[in-house]
Amino acid sequence: MSAPSVRVTIKDVAAAAGVSKGAVSLAFNDKPGVSHATRERIFAAARQLGWAPNSSARSLSRQSVDTVGLAICRPARLLGLEPFYMEFISGIESVLAERDCSLLLRLVGSLEEEIGLQERWWREQQIGGSILVDFHGEDPRIGPLSRIGLPAVAVGHPSLTGGFPSVWTDDAAAVAEAVRYLAVLGHRRIAHVGGPRGLGHSAIRTTAFERTMGELGLACGPHVETGFSGEDGARATRSLLLSAERPTAILYDNDIMAVAGLGVAAEMGLSVPDDLSLLAWDDSQLCRLTHPTLSAMSHDVHGFGAQVTRVLFEVLAGHDVTSRPVATPSLVPRASTASPPS
Amino acid sequence: MSAPSVRVTIKDVAAAAGVSKGAVSLAFNDKPGVSHATRERIFAAARQLGWAPNSSARSLSRQSVDTVGLAICRPARLLGLEPFYMEFISGIESVLAERDCSLLLRLVGSLEEEIGLQERWWREQQIGGSILVDFHGEDPRIGPLSRIGLPAVAVGHPSLTGGFPSVWTDDAAAVAEAVRYLAVLGHRRIAHVGGPRGLGHSAIRTTAFERTMGELGLACGPHVETGFSGEDGARATRSLLLSAERPTAILYDNDIMAVAGLGVAAEMGLSVPDDLSLLAWDDSQLCRLTHPTLSAMSHDVHGFGAQVTRVLFEVLAGHDVTSRPVATPSLVPRASTASPPS
DNA sequence: CCGTAGAAGTGAACCGGTCTAGTCCTCATT
DNA sequence: AATGAGGACTAGACCGGTTCACTTCTACGG
Incomplete structure (x- = not known):
């Protein structure tokens, strides 16, 4: 060029x-x-x-650069659909712009590819630091990337992110709130449609779901693992609704799957919320567009991205940074949740 | 850093x-x-x-860089929701990755801000070239950015993009196909929920809509301008459905607004497609998740992004590049379109 | 009137690569 | 044996900024 x-x-x-x-x-x-x-x-x-x-x-x-890296590892088709990332990125940008910095973005196919990419970025001094997302249990990036000394902030619970300072939402507490809310409405058979167990925050939510159900003395209903896509959500919902002990409420791990669930319920002639309550996660604008509108565990994704970036700047400034939570997602009840049929 | x-x-x-x-x-x-x-x-x-x-x-x-720029000018909240851009970006990335190049991404608030940003990027030699999107009629970027000699490829019809070589989809032809399809089903009162007139491709679609309606001898039904958000789509749909001459079919300029339209129809007790047909644009996965599923004008957004990037590399290689179309969006009929009630 | 402190500004080294002109060597040709 | 061609490799200029050591000038205190 x-x-x-x-x-x-x-x-x-x-x-x-x-x-x-x-x-x-x-x-x-x-x-x-x-x-x-x-x-x-x-x-x-x-x-x-x-x-x-x-x-x-x-x-x-x-001897310095004003660019930060972000590699996202999800199938491209899926990404397009997840409102989460674009909003997260816009939060990142809002802080970068203040300081005349830029974001180097790359979509990768696997964590191994990401490791290679981050190493190269760092060695070539293309980036001053990185934002790491989507931590897995025993995440393979932790070892290699700490070893080369890449300054980075992790998005995810500190138990997942190794030595990297992290910023996270307390998903366990949010799940507990969601489940308790459904229980208070009178639901006893509550199902959970989660992400892949390998993904750290999915595992945390699933565990919290099971624990809370136990605490409430409810038989831990079926939990289904998905890949976060709408099609996965539809499939999972269909299989749940066809099971012998049909749940009266379903908690989804993102909003796309909840929208898909709404479609499936309609397709099967079930009325939401009379026959079935649905509760989404992430709460993008999408949740307000459906009929009925979707109750959701809502959080400020834009602000989350901004906060992560601010912490990254602290790291880059050489400060000693400790992991910190941002606001816990909170329940926004809308029209998709109600008491179960008696 | x-x-x-x-x-x-x-x-x-x-x-x-x-x-x-x-x-x-x-x-x-x-x-x-x-x-x-x-x-x-x-x-x-x-x-x-x-x-x-x-x-x-x-x-x-x-004396060269291997980074290309992309500035997107839409309100952040909206962007998060539009599956289009993430998919477009993933298409861009797929070509950049092949050549070890990177994407510099920035969300801006206005075209003026974008002009400043692109000028700065170019003067500071942060980018080798740019991809310009969302052309307006008489787009203010054309003058300043050609003047400084920024190598760029435009996304949009050549009539909009000034001297910049462009890659575009033939939206006029696609709109004609959509309208003719609805007419063949028997619809006579067809409405159009478009984007802001200022936006070039919205204007093109609107004009094509009006022309096609005229050619078919149909009174050109109401056309509504929106800002592309789901809320706008809901509002527009509500007002259309409350009008005296209620349309029996609505064509939307993106898929989010169509989803919102579906919600409004349900809320008003209208059955889709029996009472009302809906036709979306862009056709992300979302269109297959709703109930009923949404018929849509579908195109390969990922491939579009990839093609644009390939053309940019031709420009950067100093080749003489002419504007070229990519495949015209084509109709994918699903469950949201049918003959109007008799 | 001297000494000195501080502001204003300069010149050159330096960052870590790329690239050109030129050296040295080997081997084939006449 | 002299000539030439070409391959392997090096020294050093260069890209366009930043920064540090140093000079010059002005102002002020004693």
């Missing part, structure tokens, strides 16, 4: 302003050592020539 | 392999001038030291 045809460098600006390169650099980096008048002259010259410091040259001599 | 604590450079590798910096560079760039044996020795040394060429230094001396 080529560069602008007329390349204007700091030397040209210096010449135009009648000063040395160093003075221009000082002026542009807001450092003392140039008088107000000179500074203005330099800015005027730069504006007139349309000059901006070459970012490669700058990061070369500064 | 800091760099790896132990920085190993090309000099270290050269020393370890007992050659000069130049030899290492030649080896790593697959250029002639080093024997097979030496090459192997160099690779071994690099692997052992964990060295990869510093990307800033490389692009500085090569």
Whole structure:
């Protein structure tokens, strides 16, 4: 790839302003050592020539870069659908933009591919640090990426993220709230449609689900594992609704699956919420568009992304950072939950 | 942001392999001038030291970068929901990854902000070129960005994209197909829920809608402008269904609004497709999850993104590139369309 | 009037690669 | 034996910034 045809460098600006390169650099980096008048002259010259410091040259001599990496490992088709990530990314961006930093984004096919990618990014000094998402139990990224010293913030419960400082939502508490709410409505047969067990936060939610059911003295109803796609959600719902002990309420691990569940219920002639209650997770706008609208465990995904990024900057500044939770998802009851049929 | 604590450079590798910096560079760039044996020795040394060429230094001396820019200008909340962009991005990535290039992504609030951003990216030589999306009529980006010579590929009909080579879908033809299909089913009162007129492709679709209706001798039913959000879609649908001359079919400009329309129909006690037919656009997985499933104008968004990126690489290679269409969206009939009530 | 502190500004080294001109060597040709 | 061609490799300039050590000038205190 080529560069602008007329390349204007700091030397040209210096010449135009009648000063040395160093003075221009000082002026542009807001450092003392140039008088107000000179500074203005330099800015005027730069504006007139349309000059901006070459970012490669700058990061070369500064020995630093203002880019952070994010690799997402989910099948592409699925990603398109999950409102979560785009909103998360927009949260990240909101903080990056404040500091004139950029996001290097890559979709990868496997955790191994991600390890290779992050290592390369770091070695080539393309990124100053990374945001790591979707932790698995015994996540294979932890070893290699800590070893090379990649500064990173993890998204996920500290029990999953190895040595990386993390930012997380207390999913266990949220699941407990969801289940208790359904129980208070009178549901006894509650099912859970979760993500793959391998995925850390799915495992946490599943465990919390089972524990809470136990605490309430309810037989732990069926729990189904899925790959988070809408089709998975539909399949899971169909099989639950066809089982002998049909659940009267279903808790889903994202909102797409809950929408799919709503479709399946309609298809099978069940009325929501009269015959069946549905409770979604993540609560994107989607939950307000269906009929009936979907009750959901809601959290501020945009703010979550922003917070993660702020913590990453702390790490990059060399501060000692400890893991911290953001607000626990909270229940937003809408029209898809009610007492079970008597 | 800091760099790896132990920085190993090309000099270290050269020393370890007992050659000069130049030899290492030649080896790593697959250029002639080093024997097979030496090459192997160099690779071994690099692997052992964990060295990869510093990307800033490389692009500085090569006077080129391997990053392309993409700025998206839509409210963040909306973006999260639109499956289109994530899929489009994953298509872009699939081509970038092949060539070890990266995507610089930024969400912006206005076209003016985007102009500033693209100019800065280009002047600072952070990007080699850009992908421009969401063209407006008389798009304000065209002038400034052509003037600075930014290499770019536009997504949108050539009539919108000024001098930029473009890749587009023939939305006019697709709209005509959609309307004719509904007409063949027997619909006479067909409504259109489109995007903002300012947005180029929305205008094209709206015009095509009106023309096709005219050609079929149908009174051009109501056309509603929206901001593409689900809430907008719901509002538009509600107002259409309450009008005196209630339409029997509605064509939506994306799939989120169609899903919202489905919700509104249910809420108003109308049966889809018996009382009302709905036809969506973009056809993400979402259209298959609702009940009834949504008929849609379907196209390969992932492939679209990939194609756009390939064209950008042609531009960057200095080839003379002409605008070209990709496959026209085609109708996928599902359960939301049928003949109108007699 | 001297000494000194601080502000303003310069020149050159440096960051880590790429690339060109040039050296050295081997082998084939006349 | 002299000539030439070409392969393997090196030294050093260069890319465009940042930064540090150093100079010059002004102002102020004693």
